[in-house]
Amino acid sequence: MIHLEHVSKYYATPSGRHWVLNDVTLTIPDEARVGVLGPNGAGKSTLMRLFAGVDAPNKGKIIRAGSISWPMGLAKSMHGSLTGKENARFACHIQGLTRDEIKTTVVGIQKFADIGKYFNMPVRTYSSGMRARLNFAIAMAFDFDCYIIDELTAVGDKIFRQKSAAAFHGKREKSSFIKVSHNINELKKECNMGLVLFNAKAVLYPSIEEAIEVYEEYLNEDKPKK
Amino acid sequence: MTLARVTNASNYGIMGKCFSLAVLKNHVTISSKFKPLTPAQELKAGFTRFQSVIWALYFKEFKIRLGKSKTGIIWVLLEPVIAMVVISTIWLIIRRKTIENVHVMLYIGSGFIIYLIVRRGITPIPQGIKSNSSLLNYPGVKPIDTIFARFILEMWLHMIASILLFASLFWILGIHPTFPDPLLCFQAIGIAAMLSLGIGLLLGIYGTFYESVGKTVRVFTQPLMIMSGVIYSMNDLPQRGREALSWNPIVHLISAFRQGAFGTKPFAEYDLLYAVYLSIFILGISFIAYYANRFRLIQK
Amino acid sequence: MKKSLFSMTKMLFLFVFIVPVAVVSFYYYMFASDRYESLASVYITEEASQSSPFDLTLLGITNTGSARDILVLKSFISSPQMLALLDKDLNLREHFTNSKIDFVSKLADDASKEEFLEYYLTRITITFDDEAQLLSLSSQTFDREFSKKILTSILKHSQIFIDTLNENISSSQLKFFEAEVKKSEDALTAEKNKLRAFQNKYKILSTSIATQTIVTTISTLENQLAAKKSELTSRLSVLSEQAPAIRRLRSDIAGLKQQLTVENARLTSGSGGSLSELDAQFQDIKLLIEYKTLRYKANLDAFEKAKVEAARRLRFLTVVAPPTLADEALYPNRPYIIITTSIIALFFYFILSIMVATIREHA
Structure with missing residues (x-):
């Protein structure tokens, strides 16, 4: 459950403040599977970071309940100098796992990521696909109540995509997620709610179809309706 | 809608x-x-996470430090010894074997033990935030954790280095401190560590925002060793010099450490409380600065 | 949730800031006894102090001359001995254990000597000004008169201390030379007495004068003898052997010859009383006297020099500012203490509350 209360977020740029969110109030319920829609540069990633608690709003506050994952995405959360294994161990460490748990979890991650010898090489040598796989594998190793996914499933080959979809499906039984994707069909299939981010306003719709409708309406017009 | x-x-x-x-x-x-979570639960959960994050970062830092270059770690461990030998040799060349009735090597070595604790707060502790910026994308990892982790690692390495220094002096020359007041030594080390943490955090914050801050500070602290009473006795300075240097808290800390380790008399302007107050002040300022800027640090 | 978080910070603020500051303020404004400060400053002068041509202070060679003396004085003032003297003079212990004084700043009734000394050292401050070579003293007690009395007493004992120091320096140095002078003087007197005894014994003032007399006598006698002999020779050619003039001449010659033998014997005879022997003895005595006189003179010179030197190294305690009488109780400096406590407590609060907030953010 994530509740945003009059949240405003902006970045200071040389030409004044760039607003990502302007006085947004919304609640993402416990079992929502939210698809996030918004044009490029609207601040979807920032919104994900706000949801995950990596970043904080300039104004307003965010109430969270349940465990929320870090924004899984283009694997910014991995240290280039560390190997894949060490990154996995690091993630286990910060989740507060014991030594034995770490050992088994890391083996599981290695298996899931399936990146071969690269697992023992520094992450900076990885391709973006490999990074995403590793990052996804690490996140899947832990049980979160809510996953924050930032255009992750778009990467990786078909086999991995299938594998991750299967793994994710298992998680979906008990977890919710908030997902950013440009693949409308995918969202339609997986989500039961939609969130549209446009012109620093975010609105949650009770069905993904309604959200897609509104989003496309926005895109077709020069000016936002509101 | x-x-x-x-x-x-x-x-x-x-x-x-x-x-x-x-x-x-x-x-x-x-x-x-x-x-x-109730506030108490939140605090407890937060503390557990805080601890695990710091240990995770600590192991990561240690691995990188060890992995990058073996010479790097050897240098960290031997730095006090080498510095001591170089400076002591200068004293021995001008035929000064003891300072305040303490063997030059011990006297200089003890100075470096304190000085290097504070020096670590200028480099490499502040660089912790930048070098771990990617890990800040984990919600549980906060910028201050990287500073804490580095701080613990550096202090740990420095402790080994200090023991190495005293042990090598004992083995090779058979000299050792008498430690008439070991508690004072620990006090001096503790205050120096607090000062180091405060400086490290403060420089970490502003060094991450402004590239030039770190560089400028490093340039301006080059003569810090000479101005900290590491390589000579404060008692040998004229009053005017002592008064000027007593603004530097390291001078008091070194004097306290030597008093605890060798029973030497501290200089006239010696005031350990000044160093304590200043350390608390700097640590407080750095915490405030951190709290005000903690999210900007993640965005960087 | 918001409320409890707020209250947690508030509690922290209460216990880390408000309570300590309140306790400290309460104590200082309600209980703490006033302390009055008396000030004085002294310096030590010496006749002449050698200054080294090089400033070697950086190499650790320092504190020459009066700087050292003043540091000695400083450690004397902070010594148990000084405390004992003050306690005897002013009954210091009674003043500091007075029940009117608040319990924190009071000296415990059953305080040991060491505790008493420690307490005494917190009540006086001695600072040494390197450049002016000035020793600044201050005392803080719970009575304005008493503060002044303590300093006055300290200065009195310091004066005595410096005087003793001077005496020690001069006496230890001069004693040696004095003894030497005395010794050589005695030796000289003894030698002179010997001479006097010698003169009395042989009834001569000086052997050389006596010899001179004998030699003159001998030469006069020989001259006379030669004159008589030549007169005899010339008279024998006209007068007979039996002529009374010849007989008188011959008896004169015989007399002269005898006298000559006697005189010669006086000059060079082998046994004891001969003049040459006496002369040798006399010369020995004279040489010894001369030597001892020289030694005496040298010792006397050294003694005089040492005396001057000692005088040059005499120290004088000069009171620059006599002990003052406080007008008002400056200590404890309540606003200062409370502001300092507040700042420190505030920073403690910042550190702790931010630490708590940081930890909570990790949850």
């Missing part, structure tokens, strides 16, 4: 027990099946 349609979570079929999280101004209750 209005907000009211979605604000009430109970509309969306939450089953079973619900916990009220907050009541908004318009009497709408925010509720969830997840039990909200």
Whole structure:
């Protein structure tokens, strides 16, 4: 459950403040599977970071309940100098796992990521696909109540995509997620709610179809309706 | 399309027990099946996470430090010894074997032990934030954790280096401190560590924002060793010199450490409390600066 | 949730800031006894102090001359001995254990000597000004008169201390030379006495004068003898052997010859009383006297020099500012203490509350 209360977020740029969110109030319920829609540069990633608690709003506050994952995405959360294994161990460490748990979890991650010898090489040598796989594998190793996914499933080959979809499906039984994707069909299939981010306003719709409708309406017009 | 349609979570079929999280101004209750944490629970959970994050970062730092270059770690361990030997040799060349009745090597070595603790606060502790920036994308990892982790690692390495220094002096020359007041030594080390943490955090914050801050500070602290009473006795300076240098807290800390280790007399302007106050002050300032800028640090 | 978080910070603020500051303020404004400060400053002068041509202070060679003396004085003032003297003079212990004084700043009734000394050292401050070579003293007690009395007493004992120091320096140095002078003087007197005894014994003032007399006598006698002999020879050619003039001449010659033998014997005879022997003895005595006189003179010179030197190294305690009488109780400096406590407590609060907030953010 994530509740945003009059949240405003902006970045200071040389030409004044760039607003990502302007006085947004919304609640993402416990079992929502939210698809996030918004044009490029609207601040979807920032919104994900706000949801995950990596970043904080300039104004307003965010109430969270349940465990929320870090924004899984283009694997910014991995240290280039560390190997894949060490990154996995690091993630286990910060989740507060014991030594034995770490050992088994890391083996599981290695298996899931399936990146071969690269697992023992520094992450900076990885391709973006490999990074995403590793990052996804690490996140899947832990049980979160809510996953924050930032255009992750778009990467990786078909086999991995299938594998991750299967793994994710298992998680979906008990977890919710908030997902950013440009693949409308995918969202339609997986989500039961939609969130549209446009012109620093975010609105949650009770069905993904309604959200897609509104989003496309926005895109077709020069000016936002509101 | 209005907000009211979605604000009430109970509309969306939450089953079973619900916990009220907050009541908004318009009497709408925010509720969830997840039990909200009480402040005590939050503190406990936070502390557990805090601890695990610091240890995770600590191991990561250690691995990188060890992995990058073996010479790097050897240098860290031998730095006090080498510095001591070089400076002591200069004293021995001008035929000064003891300072305040303490063997030159011990005297200089003890100075470096304190000085290097503070020096670590200028480099490499502040660089911790930048070099771990990617790991800050984990919600549990905060910028201050990287500083803490580095601080613990550096202090740990420095402790080994200090023991190495005293041990090598004992083995090779058979000299050792008498430690008439070991508690004072620990006090001096503790205050120096606090100062180091404060400086490290402060420089870490502003060094991450402004590239030039770190560089400028490093340039301006080059003569710090000479101005800290590491390589000579404060008692040998004229009053005017002592008064000027007594603004530097390291001078007091070194004097305290030597007093505890060898029973030497501290200089006239010696005031350990000044160093304590200044350390608390700097640490407080750095915490405030951190708290005000903690999210900007993540964005960087 | 918001409320409890707020209250947690508030509690922290209460216990880390408000309570300590309140306790400290309460104590200082309600209980703490006033302390009055008396000030004085002294310096030590010496006749002449050698200054080294090089400033070697950086190499650790320092504190020459009066700087050292003043540091000695400083450690004397902070010594148990000084405390004992003050306690005897002013009954210091009674003043500091007075029940009117608040319990924190009071000296415990059953305080040991060491505790008493420690307490005494917190009540006086001695600072040494390197450049002016000035020793600044201050004392803080719970009575304005008493503060002044303590300093006055300290200065009195310091004066005595410096005087003793001077005496020690001069006496230890001069004693040696004095003894030497005395010794050589005695030796000289003894030698002179010997001479006097010698003169009395042989009834001569000086052997050389006596010899001179004998030699003159001998030469006069020989001259006379030669004159008589030549007169005899010339008279024998006209007068007979039996002529009374010849007989008188011959008896004169015989007399002269005898006298000559006697005189010669006086000059060079082998046994004891001969003049040459006496002369040798006399010369020995004279040489010894001369030597001892020289030694005496040298010792006397050294003694005089040492005396001057000692005088040059005499120290004088000069009171620059006599002990003052406090007008008002400056200590404890309540606003200063409370502001300092507040700042420190505030920073403690910042550190702790931010630490707590940081930890909570990790949850």
